[in-house]
Amino acid sequence: MTRCGFGEATHMYxxxxxxxPLFAAGKQRGLTVVTEIYIPLSTERILAEERRNFPDxxxxxPDFAAIRRERGSENAVLTLTDFAICPSEAARxxxxxxxxxPRxxxxxxxxxxxxxxLSVRNEPVRxxxxxxxxxxxxxxxxYFAMAAEKLAARGLHYEFRVAGNVQRSVxxxxxxxxxxxxxxxxxxEVAREFAAADLFVLPSLAETGPEVNYEALACGVPVVTTPEARAIVRDGIDGRIVPSRDPEALADAITEMIEDRQGRKRMSHAARERARDFTWERYGERLVGALKSFAARQTQP
Known part of the structure; x- marks a missing residue:
C-alpha cells in the first residue's frame, strides 16, 4: 500500500x-493518524509486578521485547499519533x-x-x-479464586464458573x-451461561473496555468489577466497583449482591437498560462523532 500511495485519504486509523511502517509512511505524507487504545499501555508494567508476586x-x-520490535515502542506509537480513541476513562x-x-x-x-x-432471558441460578x-x-x-475461597470459609458455598481458556499452571x-x-x-454457550448466571465478576487489573462486561449487562446480569475494567458499569446501580487486588472486598460485594434478592433484581433491570444505549449501532455513531470532532479541531485556527 505504501508503494501504491494513499489516494485521497486524509486520515489513518x-x-x-x-x-x-504503514502509519509512519502515512504520517510522513501528511495524513492524520488516529490510534485506538484497545489495551492500556501500562499493561506490561502491571503484569510484571503481578508475575513477581505470583511467579508460578x-x-x-509473553516476549514483550519481540512485540515491541514488531509494533514499535509505546513512545514511537504515540509520536505518530495525532488523536487517540479510548474506550473508557481508565484507558484515557x-x-x-x-x-x-494530551487529554x-x-x-x-x-x-x-x-x-x-438484549433478548436473552436471565433466569439466574441463585x-x-x-x-x-x-x-x-x-x-x-x-483474586477471583481467592474470593471464592474466602466465601467457602464463611460457609457460603456459591458456584464459581470460569468460561474461557485456562493454562494447567492456573x-x-x-x-x-x-x-x-x-x-x-x-x-x-456463553449466552447460555449468562442466561443462568446470578452475577458476573471480572476483577481485571488491566483493561480498557472488556466486552464481557457489556455482554453481561445486556443479558441482565449485574457485574462486580474493578475501576480498571468498569467501562460502563455504574457502582450501586447495575453492579459494584471494588478495589483491584482486594479479594476481601470482592467477596463482600459478591455476598451482598447474591443475598439481597430485591437489590439484585433492581440491578438486573438497570443493567439491561444500560446496555440498550451501547449497541453496535450506537458505537458506530459515537465513533463517527469522535472522528468528526477531531477533524473539526484541525480546522480551528
Missing amino acids: SMLGECG WEPDT DDLVQNFGF ERTAIVPYGVNPEL GRVLFAGTAELRKGIH ASQKHCRCLTFLGRVPRV
Missing part, C-alpha cells in the same frame, strides 16, 4: 501500533497520566454489544457466579479448588 501462575510469559487516564499524551487530543468511545443479547474470558493474571483470575493452583473451569466455550 491505527489499532495501537499495528502496521507501524504464568511461567510462560493511563494514557494521559502515565505517558503524557485534549483524546475522545472516549465506549464499545458496543450485540443487540441480540449463587451462580460467572467469570468469562481467559483465566489469567491480567484478568484477575487469582487450573492446578490450590487457590482455584473452588472454581469450575469450563474451558473455551462457543459464543452460543
